[in-house]
Amino acid sequence: MRADDLVPLGRTDLRVSRLGLGLASLGGLFAPVSEEAAAAVLDRAWHLGVRLYDTAPVYGYGRSETRTGAALTRRPRDAYVLCTKVGRLIEPGGPDTQPIWADPPAGVGPRLDYSYAGVLRCVEESLERLGLDRIDVLHIHDPDEDFATAVGEAYRALADLREQGTVRAVSIGVNHAPVAARFLREAAPPGPDCVMLAGRYNLLDQTGLDELLPLCAERATAVMVAGVYQSGLLADPSPDAPHGYATVPAQLADRVRALRKVCRAFDVPPLAAAVQFPFGHPAVTSVVVGARAPGEVAETVKFFNHPVPPDFWPAVRAAGLLSERVPTPDARS
Incomplete structure (x- = not known):
């Protein structure tokens, strides 16, 4: 398995690369990114074979979509899969602002809107920012913010767009696996084609396995996994590192240390293990990782393609870091 391998996206006719590029950073997540740097990130990803790109209106309040479209309009439209999201409109005075975006465009902000009309407007505005004629995968972003409207009106709008060909796959983007499982069960048939699950199926958190991943496998619903570095904790667990934890819980810190010890014994970089781990589950199609340079x-491509010895995953399990119910990539080789 390599980062640039193309595989079917569940039951759709789309083919995606195993590695996808998350584009929140290009909207200025935590720190500014220049237009030149954003273009360079997208160009490097393209030349390395990445063909799955994930953005959203809320990423930099439209900035990520604009930069993504500017880079991808130079590429053959059928040669890549583009994902964006609905659920937040970017407009003057939008109140749903977040301090995580550095130097956002002045005077505008997000407003939650999962209504049928709001979703159609969101898609129209995304297409304008992207400068493209269609979106391949459209996620309902954080449906737990207004679940009833999201599973009803927003899903109905996306299903209609799928029927019209404006959207080729309907998805949801979630941080909580039970929300996604509930959505799959309550959405009108045939339901979402895929799910983007962030932070709930990685080496430190496998709660996605409780219900969601088996349900996706049963329904041939593809899963894109994000947050595999656990907010950067697996990259650098030191207290002053930018890993998103003000204080790392002692039990979690112990798990990270134990994992890094096994990685040293097998000469496997921790991030190589992290980016390859989700593919042990048959429902997982791709892993999406962000970059700002x-x-x-x-x-990331190097880590994805790094050889992992066949005895590595059994050693991780033997160290008590994965339970017997958690599938590992060696079981699928």
Whole structure:
């Protein structure tokens, strides 16, 4: 398995690369990114074979979509799969602002809107920012913010767009696996084609396995996994590192240390283990990882393609870091 391998996206006719590029950073997540740097990130990803790109209106309040479209309009439209999201409109005075975006466009902000009309408007505005004629995968972003409207009106709008050909696959983007499982069960048939699950199926958190991943496998619903580095904790667990934890819980810190010890014994970089782990589950199609510099893209591809010895995953399990119910990539080789 390599980062640039193309595989079917569940039951759709789309084919995606095993590694996808998350584009929140290009909207200025936590720190500014220049237009030139954003273009360089997308160009490096393209040259390394990445053909799955994931953005959203809320990423930099439209900035990520604009930069993504500017880079991808130079590429053959049928040669890549583009994902964006609905559920937040970007408009003057939008109140749903977040401090995580550095130097956002002045005077505008997000407003939650999962209504049928709001979703159609969101898609129209995304297409304008992207400068493209269609979106391949459309996620309902954080449906738990207004679940009843999201599973009703927003899903109905996306299903209609799928029927019309404006959208080729309907999805949901979630941080909580039970929300996704409930959505799959309550959405009108045939339901979403795929799910993007962030932070709930990685080496430190396998709660996605409780209900969601078996349900997706049963329904041939593809899963894109994000957050495989656990907010950066697996990259650098030191207290002053930018890993999203003000204080790392002691039990979690112990797990990270134990994992890094096994990785050293097998000469496997921890991030190589992290980016390859989700593919042990048959429902997982792709892993999506962000980058804010071309070198980070190249590093992720290197980790994805890094050889992992056949005895590595049994050693991780023997160290008590994975339960017997958790499938590992060696079981599918």
